[in-house]
Amino acid sequence: xxxxxxxxxxxxxxxxxxxxxxxxxxxxxxxxxxxxxxxxxxxxxxxxxxxxxxxxxxxxxxxxxxxxxxxxxxxxxxxxxxxxxxxxxxxxxxxxxxxxxxxxxxxxxxxxxxxxxxxxxxxxxxxxxxxxxxxxxxxxxxxxxxxxxxxxxxxxxxxxxxxxxxxxxxxxxxxxxxxxxxxxxxxxxxxxxxxxx
Amino acid sequence: xxxxxxxxxxxxxxxxxxxxxxxxxxxxxxxxxxxxxxxxxxxxxxxxxxxxxxxxxxxxxxxxxxxxxxxxxxxxxxxxxxxxxxxxxxxxxxxxxxxxxxxxxxxxxxxxxxxxxxxxxxxxxxxxxxxxxxxxxxxxxxxxxxxxxxxxxxxxxxxxxxxxxxxxxxxxxxxxxxxxxxxxxxxxxxxxxxxxxxxxxxxxxxxxxxxxxxxxxxxxxxxxxxxxxxxxxxxxxxxxxxxxxxxxxxxxxxxxxxxxxxxxxxxxxxxxxxxx
Numbered sequence: 001x002x003x004x005x006x007x008x009x010x011x012x013x014x015x016x017x018x019x020x021x022x023x024x025x026x027x028x029x030x031x032x033x034x035x036x037x038x039x040x041x042x043x044x045x046x047x048x049x050x051x052x053x054x055x056x057x058x059x060x061x062x063x064x065x066x067x068x069x070x071x072x073x074x075x076x077x078x079x080x081x082x083x084x085x086x087x088x089x090x091x092x093x094x095x096x097x098x099x100x101x102x103x104x105x106x107x108x109x110x111x112x113x114x115x116x117x118x119x120x121x122x123x124x125x126x127x128x129x130x131x132x133x134x135x136x137x138x139x140x141x142x143x144x145x146x147x148x149x150x151x152x153x154x155x156x157x158x159x160x161x162x163x164x165x166x167x168x169x170x171x172x173x174x175x176x177x178x179x180x181x182x183x184x185x186x187x188x189x190x191x192x193x194x195x196x197x
Numbered sequence: 198x199x200x201x202x203x204x205x206x207x208x209x210x211x212x213x214x215x216x217x218x219x220x221x222x223x224x225x226x227x228x229x230x231x232x233x234x235x236x237x238x239x240x241x242x243x244x245x246x247x248x249x250x251x252x253x254x255x256x257x258x259x260x261x262x263x264x265x266x267x268x269x270x271x272x273x274x275x276x277x278x279x280x281x282x283x284x285x286x287x288x289x290x291x292x293x294x295x296x297x298x299x300x301x302x303x304x305x306x307x308x309x310x311x312x313x314x315x316x317x318x319x320x321x322x323x324x325x326x327x328x329x330x331x332x333x334x335x336x337x338x339x340x341x342x343x344x345x346x347x348x349x350x351x352x353x354x355x356x357x358x359x360x361x362x363x364x365x366x367x368x369x370x371x372x373x374x375x376x377x378x379x380x381x382x383x384x385x386x387x388x389x390x391x392x393x394x395x396x397x398x399x400x401x402x403x404x405x406x407x408x409x410x411x412x413x414x415x416x417x418x419x420x421x422x423x424x425x426x427x428x429x430x431x432x433x434x435x436x437x438x439x440x441x442x443x444x445x446x447x448x449x450x451x452x453x454x455x456x457x458x459x460x461x462x463x464x465x466x467x468x469x470x471x472x473x
Contacts, residue, residue, distance in 0.1 A: 009400075051303065054301070055300070055301050056373065058301055058435055060433045063436040064437075143432070152442055154439055154440045155434075156436045156437075157432045157434040158434075160312060161312050161430075162312055162314070162424075162430055163428065164427060164428050168429060168432065169445075172445070181424050
């Protein structure tokens with residue numbers, strides 16, 4: 001039995017893109033483990049920071065849970081590890097886009113694609129899509145939406161600051177229009193990738 | 198027989214009620230549970246409130262203490278909220294460090310305070326750069342039956358309206374703070390944010406004020422925090438099934454009516470309390 005268990009472990013770690021007995025979630029988990037060990041800089045520097053990250057994680061997780069067809073992979077854990085390389089504003093939207101493409105790359109079955117769009121409203125009501133860090137800081141309100149690719153429904157929303165109902169509808173409409181560009185980019189980059197190989 | 202069906206197929210059981218446009222406890226889809234509020238019950242706290250939304254019970258206690266203002270904002274005080282979901286409120290929580298739900302709720306309340314500007318942090322400053330008030334707002338859930346965010350926001354608002362801070366003067370000679378407990382004044386509450394939570398079912402139906410069981414069966418949740426001018430401080434939708442713009446509009450109108458109901462209730466309670 002010992003021998004059999006060891007060989008089983010070998011297959012799992014060397015798996016690569018080949019789906020193991022537990023499904024594509026397998027190789028992803030191994031990858032995630034390494035990342036976690038390496039990139040844990042001062043984890044408890046300040047408690048408040050930790051809580052903000054926890055709520056961001058929860059938003060991303062709940063958005064993914066809504067689109068991933070979990071019933072096709074019972075007893076499987078799908079771990080998504082997001083490492084921030086550089087933050088120039090609209091971080092949460094960028095994380096959502098990265099998570100979606102990663103799920104497509106891993107071959108996880110989903111009912112729709114999703115994308116993140118950030119809107120900033122400044123003091124005189126002008127709308128800025130995909131604001132820089134500086135624009136976000138000076139804005140009166142920052143709204144981040146996650147929209148699905150089928151009919152641009154609102155999957156996730158988180159907002160900061162004060163704004164009116166009409167402004168919300170305006171931002172949502174602008175975000176829905178912008179999401180078309182993002183989905184077109186997804187399609188183009190995936191076409192490029194699969195046409196080469 | 199109904200109890201057996203409910204245990205085996207909770208979602209089907211619930212769908213039967215939804216088809217008749219009502220819920221197992223007899224409420225309509227847009228109806229809130231009975232809301233009761235009790236202000237000023239904790240005598241050792243500077244401000245307190247107990248809110249009951251049906252069975253969900255949240256108590257908020259506010260303590261004011263001295264602290265040095267932050268170096269990057271020497272004329273501002275602090276408001277530190279903390280939501281605690283102890284094991285006594287529901288069997289899903291264990292004792293120990295705060296779980297994810299408690300942390301998310303604390304972050305939500307901190308965002309509401311920050312976004313709605315319910316109190317100006319400048320009002321909490323006593324002496325710029327040297328001394329400021331810090332308000333520790335502790336929200337403890339005593340009974341968890343869904344819709345914790347609405348109850349916490351209401352309890353926080355009611356407790357803040359109840360806070361009385363004594364007058365503080367800095368003695369120039371000794372540089373110590375002298376507290377005059379005889380002269381107390383209420384906080385200047387600038388806006389009244391009220392939260393309205395919805396649960397999404399089967400991607401289409403929206404029900405207001407979900408109970409614990411309804412939250413568990415829901416495919417998504419949405420919380421809208423609105424102030425009296427119809428301005429939104431927070432649109433919290435942590436994933437779940439998608440919503441169209443039109444459905445969102447319905448939620449906004451329901452939130453406006455809810456704001457009026459809550460404001461009326463709170464004004465009545467405060468009026469009945471003022472002569473102290």
